[in-house]
Amino acid sequence: GDSVTQMEGPVTLSEEAFLTINCTYTATGYPSLFWYVQYPGEGLQLLLKATKADDKGSNKGFEATYRKETTSFHLEKGSVQVSDSAVYFCALSKDGGSQGNLIFGKGTKLSVKP
Amino acid sequence: DTAVSQTPKYLVTQMGNDKSIKCEQNLGHDTMYWYKQDSKKFLKIMFSYNNKELIINETVPNRFSPKSPDKAHLNLHINSLELGDSAVYFCASSQSGGSEQFFGPGTRLTVL
Numbered sequence A: 001g002d003s004v005t006q007m008e009g010p011v012t013l014s015e016e017a018f019l020t021i022n023c024t025y026t027a028t029g030y031p032s033l034f035w036y037v038q039y040p041g042e043g044l045q046l047l048l049k050a051t052k053a054d055d056k057g058s059n060k061g062f063e064a065t066y067r068k069e070t071t072s073f074h075l076e077k078g079s080v081q082v083s084d085s086a087v088y089f090c091a092l093s094k095d096g097g098s099q100g101n102l103i104f105g106k107g108t109k110l111s112v113k114p
Numbered sequence B: 001d002t003a004v005s006q007t008p009k010y011l012v013t014q015m016g017n018d019k020s021i022k023c024e025q026n027l028g029h030d031t032m033y034w035y036k037q038d039s040k041k042f043l044k045i046m047f048s049y050n051n052k053e054l055i056i057n058e059t060v061p062n063r064f065s066p067k068s069p070d071k072a073h074l075n076l077h078i079n080s081l082e083l084g085d086s087a088v089y090f091c092a093s094s095q096s097g098g099s100e101q102f103f104g105p106g107t108r109l110t111v112l
Helices: none
Strands: A003-006 A011-014 A019-021 A023-026 A032-038 A044-050 A056-059 A062-065 A075-077 A086-093 A108-113 B004-007 B010-013 B019-025 B031-037 B043-050 B054-056 B064-070 B073-078 B087-094 B107-111
Touching: A003 A086, A011 A019, A019 A108, A023 A032, A023 A086, A032 A062, A044 A062, B004 B087, B010 B019, B019 B031, B019 B087, B019 B107, B031 B073, B043 B064, B043 B073, B073 B087
Parallel strands: A011 A108, B010 B107
Antiparallel strands: A003 A023, A019 A075, A032 A044, A032 A086, A044 A056, A056 A062, A062 A075, A086 A108, B004 B019, B019 B073, B031 B043, B031 B087, B043 B054, B064 B073, B087 B107
16 A cells, blocks of 8 residues: 655754655555644644655745655755754655645654754 | 634643543634644644534544534544544644644654
8 A cells, every 4th residue: 555654753953954854654655745734732734745756845945856766855954953853754644645645654744952 | 813723732641541631722613623743743634524524534543533513523532542543633634725824732642
């Protein structure tokens, strides 16, 4: 079946460090790909998305590129801040994510130290 | 204004009890969902529902039942609570055909 695998955390970085969180997927067809972020004590928020191969999603300094050849959607940020500390979830959907079939990875906890 | 709200935020109860968690969205969306997040932060869809169709994840025990009094509400009722039901439950909503789901803040359920 369809699945998402992301790097295990926790990831601890110093402020202004470069961030990469790896995400790979297994799916038939052409899924849409998402990164969601969960700040402490809150629900998930959509961070960015890409709906077709070679698309780049970006938001708040985060970027991820849909790579069909490597079935990957790695999340990157050039300079993290303490406020980026959160759990990050990679997810896929076959129909754009609106019909309840978002499949999530297990989440990666990021801690940024000042 | 809160887009997707849930009550209660915390729920502590004894095994065997029946409880409900409420969810409301003011986004005008036509589809709502319930997710379960376990202690390792793993998220799994339980139900998706619009005014036409209820889709149930086949792994969800039938002790769990969604109830929708109207398009803006999808409550989760749980019968005969078990220890393994302890988790954070998230409600979400979306507009069919759209590509983003909006999540509520979660309800932390603890079964003793």
